[in-house]
Amino acid sequence: xxxxxxxxxxxxxxxxxxxxxxxxxxxxxxxxxxxxxxxxxxxxxxxxxxxxxxxxxxxxxxxxxxxxxxxxxxxxxxxxxxxxxxxxxxxxxxxxxxxxxxxxxxxxxxxxxxxxxxxxxxxxxxxxxxxxxxxxxxxxxxxxxxxxxxxxxxxxxxxxxxxxxxxxxxxxxxxxxxxxxxxxxxxxxxxxxxxxxxxxxxxxxxxxxxxxxxxxxxxxxxxxxxxxxxxxxxxxxxxxxxxxxxxxxxxxxxxxxxxxxxxxxxxxxxxxxxxx
Amino acid sequence: xxxxxxxxxxxxxxxxxxxxxxxxxxxxxxxxxxxxxxxxxxxxxxxxxxxxxxxxxxxxxxxxxxxxxxxxxxxxxxxxxxxxxxxxxxxxxxxxxxxxxxxxxxxxxxxxxxxxxxxxxxxxxxxxxxxxxxxxxxxxxxxxxxxxxxxxxxxxxxxxxxxxxxxxxxxxxxxxxxxxxxxxxxxxxxxxxxxxxxxxxxxxxxxxxxxxxxxxxxxxxxxxxxxxxxxxxxxxxxxxxxxxxxxxxxxxxxxxxxxxxxxxxxxxxxxxxxxxxxxxxxxxxxxxxxxxxxxxxxxxxxxxxxxxxxxxxxxxxxxxxxxxxxxxxxxxxxxxxxxxxxxxxxxxxxxxxxxxx
Numbered sequence: 001x002x003x004x005x006x007x008x009x010x011x012x013x014x015x016x017x018x019x020x021x022x023x024x025x026x027x028x029x030x031x032x033x034x035x036x037x038x039x040x041x042x043x044x045x046x047x048x049x050x051x052x053x054x055x056x057x058x059x060x061x062x063x064x065x066x067x068x069x070x071x072x073x074x075x076x077x078x079x080x081x082x083x084x085x086x087x088x089x090x091x092x093x094x095x096x097x098x099x100x101x102x103x104x105x106x107x108x109x110x111x112x113x114x115x116x117x118x119x120x121x122x123x124x125x126x127x128x129x130x131x132x133x134x135x136x137x138x139x140x141x142x143x144x145x146x147x148x149x150x151x152x153x154x155x156x157x158x159x160x161x162x163x164x165x166x167x168x169x170x171x172x173x174x175x176x177x178x179x180x181x182x183x184x185x186x187x188x189x190x191x192x193x194x195x196x197x198x199x200x201x202x203x204x205x206x207x208x209x210x211x212x213x214x215x216x217x218x219x220x221x222x223x224x225x226x227x228x229x230x231x232x233x234x235x236x237x238x239x240x241x242x243x244x245x246x247x248x249x250x251x252x253x254x255x256x257x258x259x260x261x262x263x264x265x266x267x268x269x270x271x272x273x274x275x276x
Numbered sequence: 277x278x279x280x281x282x283x284x285x286x287x288x289x290x291x292x293x294x295x296x297x298x299x300x301x302x303x304x305x306x307x308x309x310x311x312x313x314x315x316x317x318x319x320x321x322x323x324x325x326x327x328x329x330x331x332x333x334x335x336x337x338x339x340x341x342x343x344x345x346x347x348x349x350x351x352x353x354x355x356x357x358x359x360x361x362x363x364x365x366x367x368x369x370x371x372x373x374x375x376x377x378x379x380x381x382x383x384x385x386x387x388x389x390x391x392x393x394x395x396x397x398x399x400x401x402x403x404x405x406x407x408x409x410x411x412x413x414x415x416x417x418x419x420x421x422x423x424x425x426x427x428x429x430x431x432x433x434x435x436x437x438x439x440x441x442x443x444x445x446x447x448x449x450x451x452x453x454x455x456x457x458x459x460x461x462x463x464x465x466x467x468x469x470x471x472x473x474x475x476x477x478x479x480x481x482x483x484x485x486x487x488x489x490x491x492x493x494x495x496x497x498x499x500x501x502x503x504x505x506x507x508x509x510x511x512x513x514x515x516x517x518x519x520x521x522x523x524x525x526x527x528x529x530x531x532x533x534x535x536x537x538x539x540x541x542x543x544x545x546x547x548x549x550x551x552x553x554x555x556x557x558x559x560x561x562x563x564x565x566x567x568x569x570x571x572x573x574x575x576x577x578x579x580x581x582x583x584x585x586x587x588x589x590x591x592x593x594x595x596x597x598x599x600x601x602x603x604x605x606x607x608x609x610x611x612x613x614x615x616x617x618x619x620x621x622x623x624x625x626x627x628x629x630x631x632x633x
Binding site for chain 1: 315316318319322323326330334448449451452453454456457460461463464468564566567570571574575585586589590592597600601604605608609612
């Protein structure tokens with residue numbers, strides 16, 4: 001494991017810790033009203049917003065919504081993408097053609113506008129937001145998994161299993177899926193970052209989960225209620241920092257994790273050659 | 277996405293004995309292009325269908341979504357007969373299949389109806405707004421391709437050297453800041469604190485001729501800078517990792533061993549091979565051009581397509597949204613097709629049988 005991956009893991013651990021223990025860590029109730037526009041002090045470490053809510057507590061609770069949406073969307077997308085990818089890659093032929101065509105169409109859909117339209121016209125709750133994010137983002141996972149499965153399918157052990165009479169479902173679950181682990185993991189991590197970015201954009205536009213604190217929605221109020229014009233830096237800088245920081249964490253993990261895996265594969269291959 | 281070729285014995289023979297196999301190749305090339313064209317048309321039909329279904333399956337009376345809530349309420353109380361006429365015009369009293377055909381007809385005739393808000397034809401507004409988005413986005417995509425591409429190629433070729441170690445972490449951090457946040461930060465520093473640039477909008481108004489042009493450029497600079505920063509970061513990442521991969525290939529080592537200068541190697545061997553993924557990414561950026569600058573447009577209140585979509589969502593202006601959606605979809609499809617064709621033209625390996633890796 002290299003330095004960058006470790007840094008990414010540390011960032012994510014911090015955010016996860018904050019999200020889980022938000023009620024314990026928060027000095028105030030984030031929904032409690034108070035004196036507006038207070039500058040940072042010992043009472044309110046990051047000051048208060050336009051209705052006097054404590055911004056530090058808002059941030060802690062915001063981590064929950066942002067992370068939940070990020071992780072759940074990534075899980076859904078990864079499960080759908082991996083399943084379709086394995087089916088397309090393993091069976092090939094007609095199944096592959098149908099799934100590939102479906103992927104092509106989904107890739108041509110304008111993702112952010114479609115998500116915005118869906119969110120705007122469905123009730124803005126957590127579930128609908130996740131659905132809207134997932135609808136356009138499963139395509140790249142399918143593509144990557146499909147091509148990897150196509151390679152694995154040609155390996156001797158899969159052919160051996162087939163001749164021994166193992167069923168397709170058994171092979172796919174027991175032999176192909178475990179071999180995809182690392183690729184799927186990297187994709188899932190990148191997908192979390194993407195989903196969190198989309199969520200941040202949506203709530204920045206005021207289309208996030210109604211009545212729930214998220215980093216994007218804090219920024220929304222800071223921007224649209226003139227926090228920036230009036231120079232209330234404690235209001236808009238922290239959410240920007242939190243979003244960027246967590247996305248950076250996931251990106252470090254995904255980008256450098258991928259390199260790590262590649263190196264490992266090369267090493268394995270070399271070992272195999274030396275055995276032969 | 278890279279492609280691996282399967283070279284059979286016959287193809288190797290073919291490359292030696294001339295025109296016959298070349299002709300087969302060109303036919304295959306055309307066949308593949310035709311296939312991509314079919315995919316594009318199929319996708320277009322899907323987008324139109326989704327557009328159609330969006331209105332029909334939204335909660336509430338579809339007529340309300342077509343003429344708007346205010347108008348609907350007014351007509352319902354004052355003049356229910358007109359309401360029925362509208363219903364008949366869009367064929368909403370007929371079964372869904374004939375509704376679909378009516379919708380297709382209207383789409384082909386570029387009849388997208390009137391906006392709820394402005395009561396003017398939607399098409400006019402969309403085309404007008406599109407101009408401003410293109411003005412902002414086209415230069416920024418080209419500029420960042422140039423900056424990000426050349427820096428990325430250099431950093432990838434001299435991987436691990438000074439440029440790479442300094443630039444890579446900086447651009448990594450830069451690309452993890454969401455565009456709207458980056459835009460807000462720039463707005464804050466350069467427009468609000470330093471007052472170098474205006475706070476937003478396209479023009480200050482009351483100007484004409486060259487003065488107006490310069491004024492627009494002055495308004496354009498800051499949003500464009502944000503987009504260039506963001507896009508060059510991702511272009512850089514892509515180019516760098518591609519070039520790093522090519523750098524390890526044996527033919528580069530051979531070229532270096534022959535004593536060819538770095539410059540020649542980069543231009544003759546590296547760039548040529550790194551072009552395919554880069555062009556694909558550029559085409560995707562151009563495909564997304566209409567909606568891609570949405571966040572920046574909103575922050576800088578630049579009256580382009582992005583703000584139009586956002587305003588239409590807020591006012592539930594359905595005809596406007598549908599039309600924007602259609603245009604964005606068409607743009608993506610056209611550029612996807614272009615990317616496929618360009619890749620086939622550039623990379624001779626793709627003309628042969630391919631396995632998607």
